[in-house]
Amino acid sequence: xxxxxxxDLFSLVHERGDTTKYTVAVSVxxxxxxxxxxxxxxxxxxxxxxLATGRAGQNTPDAIMHEVWKGSPTVTHTVVSRNSxx
Numbered sequence: 001x002x003x004x005x006x007x008d009l010f011s012l013v014h015e016r017g018d019t020t021k022y023t024v025a026v027s028v029x030x031x032x033x034x035x036x037x038x039x040x041x042x043x044x045x046x047x048x049x050x051l052a053t054g055r056a057g058q059n060t061p062d063a064i065m066h067e068v069w070k071g072s073p074t075v076t077h078t079v080v081s082r083n084s085x086x
Contacts, residue, residue: 010070025065040064 013022028039
């Protein structure tokens with residue numbers, strides 16, 4: 001997980017908090033041997049499909065999203081344990 005990017009994101013959310021309300025959610029995916037697994041799934045990493053979309057690139061509509069906020073326990077420590085996160 002890119003903690004620096006999340007820190008910047010939360011700083012922007014705080015700066016704009018007077019005019020706009022934001023919700024930040026993350027998904028944690030593992031891509032290995034051309035297979036994508038959702039690491040937040042109850043089944044412990046069930047396979048999900050990556051769909052190609054127009055200008056947006058790729059989409060994983062079946063991925064579980066976990067709401068996060070600054071100061072909350074990180075998803076990487078509470079839900080999954082991996083050597084590297086992106």
